[in-house]
Amino acid sequence: MENHSSGDDARLEVHDLSVAFRLAGGVEAVAVDRVSFSVGKGETLALVGESGCGKSVTCLALMRLLPVPPARILGGSVRLSGRELLTLPDAEMRRVRGTAMSMIFQEPMTSFDPVYTMGDQLAEAVWAHDRTITETETAKRVLDAMASVGLPDPAGLVGRYPHELSGGMKQRAMIAMALLGNPEILLCDEPTTALDVTIQAQIMELLARIREERGMSMLFITHNLGLVAELARRAAVMYAGRIVELSTVRDLFAQPLHPYSAGLLASIPRLGGTVERLPAIPGSVPGLGNRPAGCSFAPRCVYAKAVCREVEPDLEDKGGGRLCACHFPGVAAEKASAMEAVAG
Numbered sequence: 538m539e540n541h542s543s544g545d546d547a548r549l550e551v552h553d554l555s556v557a558f559r560l561a562g563g564v565e566a567v568a569v570d571r572v573s574f575s576v577g578k579g580e581t582l583a584l585v586g587e588s589g590c591g592k593s594v595t596c597l598a599l600m601r602l603l604p605v606p607p608a609r610i611l612g613g614s615v616r617l618s619g620r621e622l623l624t625l626p627d628a629e630m631r632r633v634r635g636t637a638m639s640m641i642f643q644e645p646m647t648s649f650d651p652v653y654t655m656g657d658q659l660a661e662a663v664w665a666h667d668r669t670i671t672e673t674e675t676a677k678r679v680l681d682a683m684a685s686v687g688l689p690d691p692a693g694l695v696g697r698y699p700h701e702l703s704g705g706m707k708q709r710a711m712i713a714m715a716l717l718g719n720p721e722i723l724l725c726d727e728p729t730t731a732l733d734v735t736i737q738a739q740i741m742e743l744l745a746r747i748r749e750e751r752g753m754s755m756l757f758i759t760h761n762l763g764l765v766a767e768l769a770r771r772a773a774v775m776y777a778g779r780i781v782e783l784s785t786v787r788d789l790f791a792q793p794l795h796p797y798s799a800g801l802l803a804s805i806p807r808l809g810g811t812v813e814r815l816p817a818i819p820g821s822v823p824g825l826g827n828r829p830a831g832c833s834f835a836p837r838c839v840y841a842k843a844v845c846r847e848v849e850p851d852l853e854d855k856g857g858g859r860l861c862a863c864h865f866p867g868v869a870a871e872k873a874s875a876m877e878a879v880a881g
């Protein structure tokens with residue numbers, strides 16, 4: 538099936554991953570619900586959804602960086618190049634992080650310690666995985682990594698502190714740090730959200746170049762579907778802890794099957810568009826422990842029928858290798874094209 542990189546091609550395979558959090562009062566609520574996807578070698582998969590939909594929790598669960606408790610992995614499997622990560626001893630998992638699998642975050646400032654220079658922090662990332670490397674070799678690797686992400690004057694930057702760098706430079710430095718271990722896959726959690734639009738475009742270009750040059754796999758997490766087309770061939774749309782649509786980006790943009798995907802697409806500004814105000818999806822993602830029965834999207838879905846509020850739709854193959862969890866897949870796109878026909 539086109540939507541699953543599997544077998545020899547799969548770099549990362551996530552199967553039925555479920556994560557819960559313990560809330561006040563001791564109640565446990567499911568934040569990530571039976572999530573499955575795969576990322577092929579050299580492929581970029583986008584994980585898309587509004588904040589609170591579970592995409593960042595999924596990403597942290599893959600890295601085993603969730604605080605346990607209050608988090609708890611309920612079940613599932615995360616395999617990296619065939620090796621199961623969820624049952625790896627902690628010491629081995631620490632070696633996987635930064636070498637086989639690295640992560641970059643939305644807010645680069647939180648990834649750097651304000652009291653150490655950039656050079657010290659990147660050197661520490663080198664030594665974290667190999668204490669036998671000489672100081673001279675370490676310095677060379679740090680300077681090479683800084684240059685490879687387009688940081689100007691690396692030799693001057695190593696003595697600077699994080700607060701002396703702009704947001705874009707800090708994000709580049711974080712990418713450099715993530716690449717020091719030559720990872721097989723890079724997890725990017727909203728890496729451009731905190732940046733202005735010009736710098737955002739530069740970071741997207743940098744990520745695309747890195748992927749081409751290194752043949753690296755990427756999981757690109759974003760709330761912005763507009764960015765997805767730039768980097769990814771396939772996208773998984775998440776809502777209320779579940780994947781509700783998994784498709785090639787081309788098919789998703791041409792004809793979204795899930796009404797939530799259609800709503801996200803409708804809210805992307807388009808060049809030459811005549812709409813003065815972009816349509817927003819009414820309401821917000823239901824909070825943890827507050828998920829409705831049936832389809833979680835039903836309270837916000839204008840196409841909801843009685844069955845939607847009673848029966849949770851399964852994520853099923855809807856043909857052409859596309860997966861969707863909706864009782865009426867394609868209804869939003871059909872309605873939109875019928876309205877266009879009337880208007881035309």
Ligand code: SF4
Nearest residue numbers: 832835838845863864
């Ligand atoms: Fe809307 Fe029903 Fe589909 Fe849920 S199952 S997205 S409520 S049409």
